[in-house]
Amino acid sequence: MSFRLARNVFEVLRGSARPRSLERLRREGHRHVPVLKFSDLEALLSASVEDTLTRLGLELGDKSLQSLNEEARLRFLALLKEREELRLTLESLRTQGDRLDATTEGVRAEIQRAESELQQSRSVPAGTADADLAAFRARLRAGLELVLAGLSDTDPELPARALAAVDAEVENYRILLAARLRQEQAAHTEQLERRLHRLRRKLEESEELLARARAAAAQGLPALVELGPALGPGDADYARKRGLLDEVFKLNVELRKLIGAKE
Amino acid sequence: MSTRKDETRKPDPAVEAGEDGICWVGMDLGTSRTAVSSSGGVRENTFSLVGYPKDVISRKLLGDGPLFGADVLRHRLSLNVYRPLEAGVIKGSDDGKDADDNMRAARDLVRHAIRLARPEKDQLVYAVIGTPAQASVKNRKAIIDAVRDEVDSVMISSEPFTVAYGLDRLTDVLVIDIGAGTTDLCRMHGTMPGEDDQLTIALAGDQIDRLFARLVRKSHPEASFSDNMATQAKEKFADVSPNAAKAIVKWPVNGKPTDIDVSKEMKEACLSIVPPIVEALHKLIAAFDPEFQAVLRGNVLLGGGGSQIKGLGDAIADYMDKHLGGGRVVTVEEPVYAGANGALKIARDMPKDYWEQLS
Numbered sequence: 001m002s003f004r005l006a007r008n009v010f011e012v013l014r015g016s017a018r019p020r021s022l023e024r025l026r027r028e029g030h031r032h033v034p035v036l037k038f039s040d041l042e043a044l045l046s047a048s049v050e051d052t053l054t055r056l057g058l059e060l061g062d063k064s065l066q067s068l069n070e071e072a073r074l075r076f077l078a079l080l081k082e083r084e085e086l087r088l089t090l091e092s093l094r095t096q097g098d099r100l101d102a103t104t105e106g107v108r109a110e111i112q113r114a115e116s117e118l119q120q121s122r123s124v125p126a127g128t129a130d131a132d133l134a135a136f137r138a139r140l141r142a143g144l145e146l147v148l149a150g151l152s153d154t155d156p157e158l159p160a161r162a163l164a165a166v167d168a169e170v171e172n173y174r175i176l177l178a179a180r181l182r183q184e185q186a187a188h189t190e191q192l193e194r195r196l197h198r199l200r201r202k203l204e205e206s207e208e209l210l211a212r213a214r215a216a217a218a219q220g221l222p223a224l225v226e227l228g229p230a231l232g233p234g235d236a237d238y239a240r241k242r243g244l245l246d247e248v249f250k251l252n253v254e255l256r257k258l259i260g261a262k263e
Numbered sequence: 264m265s266t267r268k269d270e271t272r273k274p275d276p277a278v279e280a281g282e283d284g285i286c287w288v289g290m291d292l293g294t295s296r297t298a299v300s301s302s303g304g305v306r307e308n309t310f311s312l313v314g315y316p317k318d319v320i321s322r323k324l325l326g327d328g329p330l331f332g333a334d335v336l337r338h339r340l341s342l343n344v345y346r347p348l349e350a351g352v353i354k355g356s357d358d359g360k361d362a363d364d365n366m367r368a369a370r371d372l373v374r375h376a377i378r379l380a381r382p383e384k385d386q387l388v389y390a391v392i393g394t395p396a397q398a399s400v401k402n403r404k405a406i407i408d409a410v411r412d413e414v415d416s417v418m419i420s421s422e423p424f425t426v427a428y429g430l431d432r433l434t435d436v437l438v439i440d441i442g443a444g445t446t447d448l449c450r451m452h453g454t455m456p457g458e459d460d461q462l463t464i465a466l467a468g469d470q471i472d473r474l475f476a477r478l479v480r481k482s483h484p485e486a487s488f489s490d491n492m493a494t495q496a497k498e499k500f501a502d503v504s505p506n507a508a509k510a511i512v513k514w515p516v517n518g519k520p521t522d523i524d525v526s527k528e529m530k531e532a533c534l535s536i537v538p539p540i541v542e543a544l545h546k547l548i549a550a551f552d553p554e555f556q557a558v559l560r561g562n563v564l565l566g567g568g569g570s571q572i573k574g575l576g577d578a579i580a581d582y583m584d585k586h587l588g589g590g591r592v593v594t595v596e597e598p599v600y601a602g603a604n605g606a607l608k609i610a611r612d613m614p615k616d617y618w619e620q621l622s
Contacts, residue, residue, distance in 0.1 A: 024596065029431050105513060106520055112487070113518030211337050231612035237433070240453060241612065244433065247455035248609060249617045252418045256621065259404045 029236070048072075104206040111199045118192040121185065130174060137170045285615075286382035288390040288414070289607025290373075291422065291600075292406065294348045295443030295468060295568060297372060298603040301380035302611060306600050309379065310335070313368040314342030329368070331375045336491075347372060349444055352395065352402035353409060362405075369409040377413045387415040389618045391606040393422035395447050395463050416622035420609055422602050423449030424456055426566045429605025430595065435555055436562040437544060439579075440602065441569025443468040446540060450547045450559065459550065462543045466536050468569045472497055475532035479525050486523050487515045496525065503533045504574030533572050541582045548587065560587060566595040566602070 025033060049072045053060060060068065141163055148159040231241055287302040298308040309332035316322040321341035335344055345368035347354055353369045355362030382388050392406060403419050410417050420428075423438040432438075433451050440447040446467045450460040476493040479486060492514065500510035510526040544563065548556050560583065565576045576592040583590030595601045 027430060027432070102513075109513075109515040109518065109520040112515050116518045207337055211333060237431075240433070241428075244428070244455055245609065245613050245617075248418060248420050248424075249613065249621075251455075252621060255400065255403055255407075255419065258400050259407065 031236075100206055104203060107199055107203045107206060111196065111203060114192055114196045114199060118189065118196065121189050121192060130178075133170060133174050133177070137167065140166055140170070284386055286380065286386040286388050287607060287610040288377065288380045288382070288388055289425070289603045289605065289610055290376055290390055290392045291425075291602030291606065292348055292369075292373070292376075292392055292394070293442050293568065293602075294346070294445075296599065297348075297376050298600050299376045299380045300600060300603040300607040301382065302607065303381055303383075305379070305381050306603065307376075307379040308599055308603075309333075309375065311346060311348050311372060312336065313345045313347060313372050313375075314338065315345075317341055317343055329371045329375075331372065352398050353405040366405065366409060369405070370412070373410045374413050377410075388413070389416045389610055389613075390414045391418050391420055391425070391610040391613070393425040393602045393606050394419050395422055395442075395445050416618045418610070418613070418618075418621060420606060421447075421449065421456065421461060423447045423461065423566075424451070425605035425609060426595065426601045427451045427564065427605070429601060429608045430564065432562070432564055435558045436564055437547060437559055438564045438566065439540060439544070439570075441467050441536070441540075441565070441567040441575075443568060446536065446543075446567070446569070448540070448543050448547060450551060452551070452555075460547070462547060464539055464543050466539050467567075468497075471501075471532045471536060471569070471572075474535055475525075475528055478528035478531060479523075482528060483523055483525075485516045486521070487518075488512075497529065497532075498571075500525075500529055501533050501571070502573035503530055503578045507574065533575065534578060536569070537575075537578050537582050540579060541586060544579075544583065544590075545587055557589075560589055561591040563590060563592040564595060565592050566598050568598055570594050570598045 046069055049069050050065075053065075053068075144162055144166060145159060148154070148162060231238065231245075235241075285302070289300045291298045293311060295311060296308050297311045298306070300306040312332060312335040314330040314335035316325050316327070321338075325338055325341060330338060330342060335342060345365060347365040347368035353362075354365040377388060377390075380388075390410060392410065394403060394406060398406075398419075406419060407417060422442075423440045426440055427433055427436060427438050427449065434453045436451045438447075438449045438451060440449075444465070444467055446464045448462045448464070449456050452460070472490065472494045475497055476488075476490055479488070479493065492512075496510065496512045500508075500512075502508065502510070507526065507530065509524055510529045511522050511524050513520045514523055515521065516523075548559050551559055563579070563583075565579065570576070576594040580590050580592040583592070597604070
């Protein structure tokens with residue numbers, strides 16, 4: 001293996017490694033930590049290829065063996081890079097998830113605002129101008145009555161006809177105004193409903209994206225636990241730990257008996 | 264890469280479990296989150312939420328099966344939602360209220376958690392499940408009933424003990440496990456902790472959330488927010504250290520997203536659990552051999568989801584300084600998985616014949 005390739009592999013390995021303090025490793029019961037060297041890495045990769053060939057009972061010529069070795073090394077490097085890329089992708093997914101979270105929150109607030117606006121718009125009565133019109137009609141009638149009272153030789157039915165004509169026109173105007181107001185209100189409500197619909201769709205999309213990002217982040221790269229060997233004689237504290245395990249077991253046996261007795 | 268084996272080790276027929284064919288699982292069934300670690304190298308966690316479609320339309324949209332974790336939050340309006348665990352045990356297992364529904368949800372949740380552990384189809388599943396220190400026999404039975412069909416053998420272990428075992432801190436150490444429903448405290452002195460060594464207090468993450476929401480509603484009555492939003496804010500900003508960054512949330516005020524500074528309320532709510540925890544620590548320390556009380560005070564281990572509140576370990580240590588004459592608190596590095604990892608370690612270390620006797 002070339003020095004450059006070994007260094008590449010080493011760098012990728014180092015990049016994917018999680019730093020652990022010596023204190024923590026000690027606490028977790030690690031007494032030996034593997035130290036990686038370029039030469040060890042090179043030897044390890046070659047040895048694994050040769051071991052596989054031996055176990056499969058395959059014999060290859062030097063040239064084929066060399067080519068297989070190179071292929072294995074390159075594949076190993078590619079896999080490490082792939083995993084690193086996956087890790088970076090997942091990190092970016094998590095960041096995107098955080099951003100989407102903020103967007104979703106914003107959209108929810110927008111929806112709330114639009115809903116309250118819609119409610120307000122629906123609760124405004126269409127005939128708010130009626131009172132103004134009634135006052136206007138009363139003033140108009142009073143003015144007209146005053147003018148007609150000043151005329152001496154007029155038809156005695158003229159004031160009543162004139163007032164009726166005023167009433168009819170004002171009523172027509174009221175109906176026209178109310179219809180226009182209703183139309184405007186309906187248009188405004190429709191606009192708000194359309195906006196709400198769009199916002200809800202946006203919220204749904206954001207939530208879906210968020211869930212997908214989270215699911216991908218959760219499933220894409222299983223968090224792997226590096227398990228040490230199980231407890232065995234010769235381990236520090238073996239006798240005491242074994243004693244504790246015996247006690248956990250006994251407590252569970254007692255629990256089963258209690259459960260059995262109750263059933 | 265191969266791991267060099269300790270040459271001083273000899274196989275113990277009683278302990279050598281034979282890795283092939285068995286998937287060991289450590290599970291922390293929490294009120295808020297369920298975490299699982301397996302000997303296959305997987306560790307996963309999910310919200311302890313189970314949702315069943317409400318009606319025909321929801322079933323058409325979401326399918327027949329139950330939904331779990333984040334999916335439940337997403338489709339909550341179309342689901343009957345269950346949070347089957349309360350104070351670390353299955354709801355209703357003591358008083359029988361809604362016991363059947365919660366048991367069904369717990370069973371489904373366990374099934375889901377086992378699936379997350381990804382055992383091979385032909386592997387036997389041996390699981391250790393952490394329960395609160397003072398869970399009753401009924402509660403433990405309910406948990407065993409819930410997992411019985413999903414695993415081939417199961418053992419129950421006190422949650423703080425699993426944390427201590429996982430971290431190899433078995434002597435003269437006090438473990439505090441702050442969950443969502445309860446805070447468990449356990450005194451470890453090299454032997455199996457007895458009832459006198461364990462305390463459970465009903466003050467934990469959920470109570471912090473409720474107090475935080477109450478304080479914000481009082482100081483910012485104009486702000487509109489749900490309990491879920493308050494919990495999310497806590498998860499994002501909880502920090503009780505002296506130089507904590509400001510906790511500013513963007514919540515609607517009259518329908519308009521508005522920046523609201525909730526730092527004071529957040530700190531007050533998070534710190535509210537410190538005095539009762541130290542009081543419980545005091546009880547456990549005071550009842551211990553006087554010669555070792557100082558050692559115990561200097562070895563407090565803080566774990567559980569609640570330990571993710573930044574600066575909480577120092578806040579507890581400060582309070583211990585003032586009221587107990589000193590103390591040192593270390594926060595575990597992976598609070599979400601500490602219980603599950605410890606349970607997995609117990610499962611792997613447990614002799615195989617013990618598993619067979621309980622299967």
